Amino acid sequence: MFYALVDCDNCYVSCERVFNPSLEGKAVVVLSNNDGCVVARSPEAKALGVSEGLPFFQLAERFPGQEIHALSSNYTLYGDMSRRVMGILRDAVPDLFVYSIDEAFLTLPESPCAPADYKAWGEALAAKVRRWTGMPVSIGIARTKTLAKVASKYAKRYPGYRKCCVIQTDEQRQKALSLFPVGDVWGIGRRHAARLAAAGVHTALDFTRQSAATVRRTMAVTGLRTWRELCGQDCISLEQLPLKQTICTSRSFPRMLTSRDDLAVAVAGFAARCAQKLRRQRSMAQMVTVFMATNPFREELDQSSLSRTVYLPAPAQSDTEIVHAAHQSMDLCLDVAARNALPQWKRAGVVVSGIVPDSEIQTSFLDIPPALKQKFQRLSAVADGINLRHGDEALQLAAALRPQDPATGKALTFRNSILHAHRSPFYTTDIRDIIQVE
DNA sequence: TCTGGGGTCCTAGGACCC
DNA sequence: TCTGGGGTCCTAGGACCC
Numbered sequence: 001m002f003y004a005l006v007d008c009d010n011c012y013v014s015c016e017r018v019f020n021p022s023l024e025g026k027a028v029v030v031l032s033n034n035d036g037c038v039v040a041r042s043p044e045a046k047a048l049g050v051s052e053g054l055p056f057f058q059l060a061e062r063f064p065g066q067e068i069h070a071l072s073s074n075y076t077l078y079g080d081m082s083r084r085v086m087g088i089l090r091d092a093v094p095d096l097f098v099y100s101i102d103e104a105f106l107t108l109p110e111s112p113c114a115p116a117d118y119k120a121w122g123e124a125l126a127a128k129v130r131r132w133t134g135m136p137v138s139i140g141i142a143r144t145k146t147l148a149k150v151a152s153k154y155a156k157r158y159p160g161y162r163k164c165c166v167i168q169t170d171e172q173r174q175k176a177l178s179l180f181p182v183g184d185v186w187g188i189g190r191r192h193a194a195r196l197a198a199a200g201v202h203t204a205l206d207f208t209r210q211s212a213a214t215v216r217r218t219m220a221v222t223g224l225r226t227w228r229e230l231c232g233q234d235c236i237s238l239e240q241l242p243l244k245q246t247i248c249t250s251r252s253f254p255r256m257l258t259s260r261d262d263l264a265v266a267v268a269g270f271a272a273r274c275a276q277k278l279r280r281q282r283s284m285a286q287m288v289t290v291f292m293a294t295n296p297f298r299e300e301l302d303q304s305s306l307s308r309t310v311y312l313p314a315p316a317q318s319d320t321e322i323v324h325a326a327h328q329s330m331d332l333c334l335d336v337a338a339r340n341a342l343p344q345w346k347r348a349g350v351v352v353s354g355i356v357p358d359s360e361i362q363t364s365f366l367d368i369p370p371a372l373k374q375k376f377q378r379l380s381a382v383a384d385g386i387n388l389r390h391g392d393e394a395l396q397l398a399a400a401l402r403p404q405d406p407a408t409g410k411a412l413t414f415r416n417s418i419l420h421a422h423r424s425p426f427y428t429t430d431i432r433d434i435i436q437v438e
Numbered sequence: 439t440c441t442g443g444g445g446t447c448c449t450a451g452g453a454c455c456c
Numbered sequence: 457t458c459t460g461g462g463g464t465c466c467t468a469g470g471a472c473c474c
Contacts, residue, residue, distance in 0.1 A: 011474095032442035039442065039474095057440040073442090100474050189472050220448060222472075248444060297441055349443085446473080455464080 001234060002115060002141055004106040004122060005148040006089055006129075008082075009136040009156055011102035012040035015081045016071055018134035019427045019435065027068045031056050034254050034419045035072055072420035080428045084133045092125055097238045105145055105238060115168060122164030142167040145236050146229035149186040150176055150204065173232060177205035187226035192219055204230055243283050243355055249273040250349020254419050256295060257345045260334060263292070264327060268399035270350040271326035272319045276392075278352060279384060284315035284361060286354030288322060290329035295346035304343040308332035314367035315356055318376035319383065319397055321368075326350050327399075 008014060012030040017023045027048055030040040038054045048066060050059070059068060082101045090096050095107035113121045122139040129137050140151025147167050154176065155165035167173050183193030185204050195218070201207050207215075208230050215227045228235050249270040257263050267290055278285055291307035310329045316322060329350075337343060367373060386395045425433035 034440090034442080036440080036442055053442085055441040103474080187472070191471065220471090222447065244445075246445075250443065252442065295441085347442095444474085446471100448471085449469090451467090453464100453466080456462090 002108040002118065002143055003145050003148045003234075004093075004108055004118075004125075004139055004141045005145065005152045006085075006104050006106065006125070006137050006139050007152050007156070008085060008102040009138055010040060010042055011082075011135075012073065012078055013042045013045075014135055015078050016074075016424055017042075018081070019077075020424065023069060027066065028071065029059070029068060030071050030073050031422070032073060034252055035070075035421055036252065038070075039073065070422055072423035074420075074424050074426070076426050076429050077424065081133065081135060085129055085135050085137065088129050088132055089125075099238065105148070108141070118166050118168070119164055122166065123162050126163035137163065139164040140167070141165070142173075143232055144229040144234045145238070146186050146226055147173065147176075147232070150180055150230075153180070153184065170232070174205060177208060177230060178203055180204040182207045185226060185230065187222065187229075192223070243281055243357060244277075245355055246351055246353045247274050247277045247285070247355070248349055248351045249277070250291070250347065251418065252347045253345065254417060257348075258342050260331075263330060263334075263345060263348065265400060266348055267326050267330045267350060268323045268397060270348070271323040272397055272400055274350050274352045275317055275319045275322040275380065276384065276387075278317045278322070278355070279358075279380060282358050283355050284317040284358045285312070285322070285352035286315050286356070287311055287352065288325035288329055289351040289353065290326050290333060290348065291351070292330075292333055292345045292348040294343045298344075298346075302343050304337060306333040306336055308336075311354075314364040315354075315358075315361050316373075317358060318373075318380045320376040320379065321373075322350075322352065323397060323399055 013023075013028045016028065016030065023042075025044065026042070027045040027050070028042040029038045029045050029050060031037065032039045035056050037056055038050060038052060038059070041050050041052065045068060048063060048068070050063065050068065054062070056070060059070060078101060086096070086098055086104060089104055089106060093106045094109060097105045097107075099105055108118065118141045122141055126137050126139050129135055138152050138156040140148045140153070140155055141164065142148040142151050151165040151167045155161045155163055158165075167176050180203055181193075182188055182196055182201055182204050183190065185207070188196075188207075196202075196207065201210065208227065210227070212224060212227065216224045219226075225235055251266070251270070253266065257266070271288070274285075274288075287309050289307055289309040291305070293305040294301060294303050296303065308329045310325045310332070312321065312325055316325075334342070363370065383395045387393075427433055427435060
């Protein structure tokens with residue numbers, strides 16, 4: 001059995017370059033929400049030494065005189081480009097697992113292409129994705145998913161591989177691992193890498209030469225799984241992922257919030273989004289948690305971090321029920337906070353948990369009356385239908401709207417209050433933004 | 439002035455039960 | 457005077473991923 005890992009090169013930057021080719025060859029970064037920090041970098045930006053997570057406001061200070069193009073994130077565009085790439089991959093193999101917005105694992109069938117042909121097959125697939133979507137992808141092929149990840153890094157780093165690297169023989173495996181820093185291995189993070197370095201383990205090959213008992217003792221079963229995978233034993237399974245066990249929606253605020261009303265608008269928006277995600281995976285939640293925190297970087301201000309959980313009388317998935325519970329949780333937090341002066345909140349979020357499939361719900365006499373419950377369900381279903389056709393923001397709860405934006409006089413959602421000062425157009429999803437060729 | 443937003447899994451320790 | 461042992465469940469915290 002062989003796996004192929006297909007990974008988009010610098011995904012967000014590449015999406016931007018497809019529609020703005022003048023960015024090719026230049027240092028480009030993409031920023032997080034509110035233009036907070038760097039989340040994606042072009043190779044040129046990496047070469048300059050721009051690190052991931054660098055706060056945007058430090059970019060100019062750290063790199064004076066350098067031309068670095070900074071773009072706000074445009075997740076609508078990246079999500080759409082991702083769907084196009086995954087569609088091509090889905091046509092190429094019977095078994096595809098989409099691991100993230102920019103990565104997918106393919107299980108390679110024995111036919112029509114034997115292992116000897118994998119290299120040519122991978123090169124052709126990468127070329128096809130590039131030609132059809134404009135996205136550059138790198139492909140790694142090996143007997144385990146962790147080794148396929150290693151191979152894809154080589155395919156990405158060295159143009160000589162022509163976008164596809166195959167680790168097939170044991171000799172190739174040892175050679176690849178001997179040149180691979182252990183901290184770059186999938187599943188080994190900074191903490192473990194530092195500890196391993198102190199023990200004289202620097203490359204992935206060094207790591208495989210530790211005894212299984214040592215790895216089990218110092219890195220637990222997850223570390224042992226990574227060790228086995230690097231040794232060539234296929235043991236990480238990604239098959240049918242069950243329902244998500246927790247669903248979270250949270251954001252930092254463009255400015256700090258101190259009033260209950262402002263917080264309630266934001267929390268309602270987060271809760272409604274959680275409810276929508278619940279319905280999308282056909283599930284219900286039994287608990288709703290709200291958390292809020294002050295800005296840890298403003299050390300001179302009072303710091304506070306609170307969270308409270310409310311148990312629902314019965315599993316729920318409607319906007320109405322989830323938002324109501326979230327407001328209860330929020331008020332429990334504020335009861336605690338209000339004993340002192342209210343802090344300045346910089347970030348908040350809603351987590352729904354205790355998730356069960358919506359097909360297996362038992363009725364409970366503790367729940368709201370069945371007729372009312374059905375009404376809420378129908379209302380959410382109608383809203384989902386409208387939002388599917390007209391975009392996520394077309395119809396939403398009044399609770400998630402600020403009465404009025406003083407500047408424009410218009411009602412304002414939390415989401416469109418997020419800053420995106422340098423966002424590119426919605427080239428592929430908004431008719432008004434389609435590129436015109438003259 | 440300005441510092442992201444999701445998730446997963448594992449483990450240890452305490453509460454509780456019989 | 458002498459004061460068990462085994463199991464489950466829950467939670468918090470740590471580590472990881474993209």
